[in-house]
Amino acid sequence: MTRKLYSLCGSDRARPFSPHVWKTAMSLAHKGLDFDTVPIGFTEIPAVEDGATRLVPLLRDGERLVKDSFEIAQYLERNYPDRPTLFGGDGAMAIARFVEGWSQTTLHPAITRVIIRDIHDRLDPVDQAYFRESREKRFGTSLEAVAESGAASLETFAQKLEPLRHMLKFQDFLGGATPLFADYIVFGAFQWARIVSPQRLLHSGDPVTDWFERCLDLHGGLGRSVTAA
Incomplete structure (x- = not known):
């Protein structure tokens, strides 16, 4: 049986970057x-599997x-119970939800502001247009202004990691x-x-x-299979 993981990429299809897809890739490993990785761009997602999702991973x-990295992890835990556990019990699953919430509300917004122009610049032109329009609508300002605020926040970024550091x-x-x-949740953000x-x-x-x-060394160095920018 061939598993397929639909993975978000830019113009270089050998460099999947979605933080959520990386959570799932690490979970499968x-x-x-x-599994086989199927690289797609932002504007290709609506056509995948007859419109099965608006987001990756799928x-x-x-x-x-x-779909959804957390739902996929739960699916893998239920359907492959004889394999190494991703949660270690219901308590750890509940804590993973907390980690996901912290990552989504604190870590991802901070990282997005720092790397938003780099994401844009790595996309195909059709995806660049989509990305600029959707992100400028989300932030209520230009990508350039978001990136400027991200650069200004770099000095205080380390402070946001104190719970993890502790x-x-x-x-x-x-x-x-x-x-x-829970590790793969946070790893995905930094891998992105x-x-x-x-x-x-x-x-x-x-x-x-x-x-x-x-984490980069885990599973035969899966995280290092894509080089750093």
Whole structure:
């Protein structure tokens, strides 16, 4: 059975960058499940699988289509219980929801402002037009103004990582001695920035940097299969 993971890319189809797709890629590798990556651009998403989704990731597992990275992780946990766990129990699943909320409301908005022009510049022209229109509508200002505010916030970006930094003083991963889906949630955000932007959000000597390097090495170095920008 061939699994397909639809993955968001720019003009270089060998460089998938979606943070949410990276969560799913790491989850599949964690479970030891083979999959093929299907690269698509922003404006191609509505035509995928007869309009099955407006967003990626989308996983085809045999006859099943599953969307949303958290729902996919839950699906993999239910359907492949004999493989390594992504959650380690209901309590860890609930905590992963909290981590997802922190990532989506604190980490992603901050990273977006820093890398938004880099994302735009890596897209095909048709996707650049879509990206500019949709993001300027979302932010209520130009991409250039968003990027300017992101550059100004870089000095304080490290402060937003303090909850993560504190936790990593006591253990190698958010999951403890070994990674769980909560790790992949946060990893996806930093992998997104690493692939699309030369801006460096993490610095040597930071426990978060050490954690991210460990994550890049997981599953045969899956995270390093795409080089840094």
